[in-house]
Amino acid sequence: MANLSRQLEEWVGASLIGEDQARRILAFEASRPGGNRLLYSFVALGASIVALGVISLIATNWHLIPDSVKLGCDFLLLSLFAGAIWQRRGDSSPLAREFLLILFAFGVLASIGLIAQIYHAGGRWDQALLFWAGIILPAVTFSRKRFLPFVWTLAVLAAGSNTLIMVPALDFLFAIDERWLWMLYILPLISATVALLLRRLRGSELFVEAFRGWAWSLAMGMVIVADGLRMLDSSGREVIRHDHPVPFFIFGALFLVGILLRTDLEASLRYLLAILVSLYLLHIPLAFLGGIHHWASALFVLAIFALAALSLVWHHRPGLANLLVTLLGVRFLLLFLTAFGGLMETGLGLVLCGSLILASLWGWLRIRRRLFRWLEGLAS
Amino acid sequence: MIAWFGRYRLILSLLLPILALLGMVVGKESVRSLGAEVRLAIEGFDPRDLLSGHFLLYRVDYGPPVCHSAPENPGGPVSPVEIPAFVCLDEPRRFGYDEPEGCRLAIRGSCQGGRFIAGIERFYIPEEYARSLDRVVRDKQGEILVRIGGRGGAQVVALLIDGKPWDQAARSEFSSPEPFGR
Numbered sequence: 001m002a003n004l005s006r007q008l009e010e011w012v013g014a015s016l017i018g019e020d021q022a023r024r025i026l027a028f029e030a031s032r033p034g035g036n037r038l039l040y041s042f043v044a045l046g047a048s049i050v051a052l053g054v055i056s057l058i059a060t061n062w063h064l065i066p067d068s069v070k071l072g073c074d075f076l077l078l079s080l081f082a083g084a085i086w087q088r089r090g091d092s093s094p095l096a097r098e099f100l101l102i103l104f105a106f107g108v109l110a111s112i113g114l115i116a117q118i119y120h121a122g123g124r125w126d127q128a129l130l131f132w133a134g135i136i137l138p139a140v141t142f143s144r145k146r147f148l149p150f151v152w153t154l155a156v157l158a159a160g161s162n163t164l165i166m167v168p169a170l171d172f173l174f175a176i177d178e179r180w181l182w183m184l185y186i187l188p189l190i191s192a193t194v195a196l197l198l199r200r201l202r203g204s205e206l207f208v209e210a211f212r213g214w215a216w217s218l219a220m221g222m223v224i225v226a227d228g229l230r231m232l233d234s235s236g237r238e239v240i241r242h243d244h245p246v247p248f249f250i251f252g253a254l255f256l257v258g259i260l261l262r263t264d265l266e267a268s269l270r271y272l273l274a275i276l277v278s279l280y281l282l283h284i285p286l287a288f289l290g291g292i293h294h295w296a297s298a299l300f301v302l303a304i305f306a307l308a309a310l311s312l313v314w315h316h317r318p319g320l321a322n323l324l325v326t327l328l329g330v331r332f333l334l335l336f337l338t339a340f341g342g343l344m345e346t347g348l349g350l351v352l353c354g355s356l357i358l359a360s361l362w363g364w365l366r367i368r369r370r371l372f373r374w375l376e377g378l379a380s
Numbered sequence: 381m382i383a384w385f386g387r388y389r390l391i392l393s394l395l396l397p398i399l400a401l402l403g404m405v406v407g408k409e410s411v412r413s414l415g416a417e418v419r420l421a422i423e424g425f426d427p428r429d430l431l432s433g434h435f436l437l438y439r440v441d442y443g444p445p446v447c448h449s450a451p452e453n454p455g456g457p458v459s460p461v462e463i464p465a466f467v468c469l470d471e472p473r474r475f476g477y478d479e480p481e482g483c484r485l486a487i488r489g490s491c492q493g494g495r496f497i498a499g500i501e502r503f504y505i506p507e508e509y510a511r512s513l514d515r516v517v518r519d520k521q522g523e524i525l526v527r528i529g530g531r532g533g534a535q536v537v538a539l540l541i542d543g544k545p546w547d548q549a550a551r552s553e554f555s556s557p558e559p560f561g562r
Contacts, residue, residue: 063506063547071405075398082394089390108397115401119408120435120536122499135400138393166461 004029040095044147047099051106067118074111081107085142094144101143105136105152124166129159146206153191153210157218161187185284186248188219189255189277196258216312216320219280220327223304226287227331230297252281269314276307298335302328411535415527416485418469419540420500422522434510435502436539438522439495443473447491462490462497466532488532500526503539509550513541 008022017025081104088097109132115121116128133156140152165179195211198204259265259273283300305328312321332353422438446467468474468483475496480486489498503524505513513522525538541549 075402078398078401082398085394086390104394104397108401111401112404115404115408117435117504119412120500120503121408122497122501131400135397138389138396142390142393 040098040145040147043095043099044102044145047102048106051103051110054107054110070114070118074114078104078107078111085139098143098145098147101139102148104139105148108132108136124162126159126162126166129155130163133159141203143206146209149206149210150213153207153214157187157191157214181288182248184218184222184225185288186251188215188222188280189252191215191218193255193258216308216317220305220308220324222284223280223301224327226284227294227297227301230287230294231334249281249285252277256281269311272307272311272314276304276311279304279307295335298331301331302335305331408535411527411529411533412537413527415529415535417537418485418526418528419523420526422524434507435504436510436513437502438524440498440501440524442467442469442475442487442496444475446475446496447494462492465489465491465496467496467498469528485528486532487526487528487534489534498534500524500534500536503536503546505539505546509546512550513539513546 005026008017008025011017012019012022081100085097085100085104088100112128112132116123133152137152140148143149161180161183165183191211192215195208195215198208198211256274256277259277260270262270265273279300283297283304286300287297305324309321309324309328312318312324333350421441423441444467447465463477465475465477466480466483467487467489468476468480469485469487470483474480477491487498487500489496491497521542523540523543524536525540526534527537528534539546
């Protein structure tokens, strides 16, 4: 916001826009989900710490206080939060309402824990989280910032994955100890699919952003894990048995077809995403099931990170793109260190490859327009 | 109808979690008050659940062997995933994967990794008594009092040490509670 204020001042000074326009632009930006990030980060941090403190207090198990008093205080607190949110519904400053929404959401989660404690209830963590996600969703839709939707989405993805893994019907597909790996492999695609389906729902922009954000993060995380496993065991042995991962490949193939059929995307972006997803779908199983050397895994990683960075820039996510480019550089360095061993050889290799990258970039900038026009011609 | 809903959407959204939690409490309280009472022997250990405080996690002794094999493979290994199962508490007690016919009192649960899980395998206790109670239960002096609802859902009501409620046993048997944090 400070940068925007400075820019607007410059534009007003250069008579490009009027002062009234500048004020209206600032007000509009302040009300958007990404406005005033630093302040909002502290609000979210403060609210989360308060909520965690409440949960810790519950965890001390005050057996001297009657259960009815504990429950009464809990419901009173929730009602107070709800009342305060209702009172601030027309508030021009969204921060206070966001703070209260976070407290309310975590307060509900803490209440589930309190009830479980009072009645000595068993049950899995994923069941509790899914229950919380279900009952708090309508309230979360009133959030105008990213924090709550992102936390809610993470809860649903984590808890939903565990629930799916425990389904007895999947017994015939693969062993229980390998299910988490396959689930994490396919989870980014599931998350991206949900983001795509939610796009048509009015008012779901923050959830779309959340599912998409987690899809990217999980996918890159899985690539790093798979590559790491191959680096640690360069013998090419399989990490897990290949117990019928066919359904995942089918889902992956359908996802790929879905991307290619998306007419709302530019053809060049569609092909870029299709190549990226294809590399991801190939890399993870090859890394887990063995059969590729860690050098081959490194090449996959470099290609995936480069294409992902390109795609993220296209989607106006420069922060994540920069992170991927940094990770790409680190992986490059590791590749050369393992390949050559010595510093001198590594240095020569890096100079060579860095020059190759710059030359490729120059060549790409020269030919990309012609390439995309050709691809678009193919598509039509 | 839609306009009305839109106007009151915030209130309904805020009321939903509160009413859902109230429903949970009412449901559990009804089993605790009206369910059939049963006493079961236990043996256990003590982990921590960050969300819900200290609890005693134990294995319940139902009598007959439970979850000894997967239902589709009677002589084979146990299944690692959850499979619905029942324990009939009428004498003689029996275990099965199908709902027992003619059984007046049965606990509904599931088999996971060779253990029968019915939602009654934990009892929340104050931190300062955790180690003492864990020791006592490992010595097989513990029992739980359980209430069972109409559809076989069970709920722990009390933890008994040598037949006495755990807090009474704690006052008379334990010289002092374990210091906090040790």
